[in-house]
Amino acid sequence: MTTATRHARSSTTSPSRDGSADVSRRSRIGDYALTGLRLSIGFEFFWAFLDKLFGFGYATPSARAWINGGSPTKGFLSGVTGGPLKGFFHSLAGTTGMDTLFMAGLLGIGGALLLGVALRPAAAAGSLLLIMMWFASWIPDKLADGVATHSTNPIIDDHIINTFALIVIAALAGRSIGFLGRQWASLPIVRTQPWMR
8 A cells, every 4th residue: 555545535525523523422412501501590490499498589489488487389370460371370369379380490400400300390391380470470471560561582581492492402301411410311211211211
């Protein structure tokens, strides 16, 4: 084999090697980005649970914390000022069942996303909660009871964006990074029931 032939062969095969390494690197970066997305949304839900439970003063003052007798849903749901489900949300505001369900949802969704387990059920529950909150916020209204809503877009807000992010997390649940996620995926029931992944 001549030097020219060896050089021709190496030049035709090396792009393939470089290309597969590049794909592998991009896949790894994608996995880390997906994990960052999962942890970010998980912390968003988990923090909302903690703040409403203890009243850290971000969205919930201490006096209105759940442990101090406050209602995690009353302020938001009774403050719904527009949209087709206004009466429905008002009827749920501050009820014990809705408070308990809402807090359990925040804790379950946030905890699952942070731990990397049951990502598909968490994404489904989280998407449902976010869509309901979108309807409660009803951002298509420019004015609510005569006051500007300050919505910057008539359809898309963080509820919609986070819903699509949860759908991506659910669709790519098999690429989740983390020890607990791998342990969860290896459970016999999860292997036979992929929706639990």
